[in-house]
Amino acid sequence: ALSDCELPLAAARLEEQRVKALEQRIEADLASGRSSELVGELESLVAEHPLREPFRAQLMLALYRAGRQAEALDSYRAARATLLDELGIEPSPRLQQLEQAILRQDDSLAAAAERTLTATALFLDLGIQGEVEAVAGRAFALATEELSATAERVERGLADAVLAVFTDADHAVEAAIRTRDRLTAELGDAVQPRVGLATAELTLADRVEGVAAVLAARRVREAKPGEVVAGERTAAAARAHSFTHRGDCYVATA
Structure with missing residues (x-):
């Protein structure tokens, strides 16, 4: 248990993490226009x-x-x-x-200009357990940091969701696995991340819009906690990774 002296320090650290997470999330939102x-x-x-x-x-x-x-x-x-x-x-x-x-x-x-491209959308459901704001902030910060390394765009969605856009399907799968692993390693049972991937047309403007984003959101509903689930087009394009076919989707195995 924390002593009376340690409690204020622990609270200050949690508050700093929360504020840092806010800064990072807003930075991503600004980058999204x-x-x-x-x-x-x-x-x-x-x-x-x-x-x-x-x-x-x-x-x-x-x-x-x-x-x-x-x-x-x-x-x-x-x-x-x-x-x-x-x-x-x-x-x-x-x-x-x-x-x-x-x-x-x-x-x-200036904000980035609108453009349309064929890309892979990654829809991450963080699966945050409970209502602990510090955990939510840390989870979003970790996800944003990992995905931003190779993504064209990262933005926060509704509830516990993060949407990212990749021009390379293998990079999308790799980022999904890496982000899932880091979230579970650092936050444990506080999160149950699931990822959906889909490759199709997207428009990058103030927000990410297009078929790929919609399909990725559908795929995440087919994923169990800890799974990375892709559509057929993404699985075919991500040649550096292996998948198990399940129904009309593909579950990443490596």
Whole structure:
């Protein structure tokens, strides 16, 4: 059991993990082009954590991409005033560089343009057990980190879901297995991940849309806890991996 002295430290570590997971999830959402809908959430997070610069930078970027350049610059000025008043320091070089990029409307700040392609969609159901927010945050952070290594796009879905897009079917299967294994290794019985994979046409814009995403979501419903289940097209394209045929789907074995 934790001592009275250790309890506050443990609580602080859990809170830091929760906040880090939020930062990573919002970063993925921004990369997916979901700027306008993030503004309200980020404004609340900045109010709750006024000295935490990553949330401020994300808010500035979300505002800018939503066509609200003046408000993005106002947010920087508010951050600078808070840091000077509370800590007597200037904003970090990263935040200063972001302000300058917004002032000159740098092309690097723009969200990715819409495009259509044939790709493999990965639908991950984390299967979080219970309502422990720290576990959920950690699970999303781990999944995002693993999938982002090779995915074209990663975004958080409804409830316990994560959607990722891969241009290579073998990379999708490998990422699915790697993510499942890491989740179960680090979180144990707190999660029961299942993965569905499908290869078809997708559109990458503010959100991932298309046949592949729909089919991958259907495949995950056919998966048992711990399984990676693919459609016929994905199984045929993922030549570096082995599958067991079951009904109209294929279960990855290696």
